[in-house]
């Protein structure tokens with residue numbers, strides 16, 4: 001198995017973890033907002049590991065971007081739905097999702113209360129991810 005295939009399988013499998021971690025963080029933040037709890041050690045640990053999981057996907061996504069035959073730039077990249085998705089839309093929106101989670105993690109560390117805006121940012125990250133997952137190829141029809 002070549003490096004590209006290993007990376008692609010890793011990236012594909014890690015996506016399950018991303019969706020699960022995003023949802024768990026969202027539900028936990030909702031609980032903290034409703035109960036008006038201040039962020040303790042366990043919430044900070046959860047948001048740290050969620051951020052770590054997202055950053056790992058970002059690094060492997062960037063490597064995949066270099067190696068994948070679908071993210072190549074030529075005169076047809078923008079006119080073809082699949083190459084536009086992999087070369088532009090997927091990376092940009094996923095990058096935005098990683099940024100949102102990173103911002104939430106940093107805000108939780110600095111604040112003594114869990115604001116509803118943190119929930120909105122996590123929801124936006126999940127929305128970006130669900131909108132930009134290549135559903136034609138995932139999970140496992142390739």
Ligand code: HEM
Pocket residue numbers: 008011012014015018054057058060061062063064065066068069070071086090091094095097098129133134137138140142
């Ligand atoms: C952070 C959240 C991300 C998630 C949840 C995610 C998820 C996925 C999934 C499920 C696939 C389909 C894999 C398959 O065909 O089995 C994929 C493909 C791909 N992703 Fe991501 N991705 C993320 C971030 C990124 C980033 C930041 C980049 C680039 C900088 C990227 C680049 C790619 C490329 C190039 C492919 C196409 C691989 C190929 O079929 O050759 N991804 N991604």
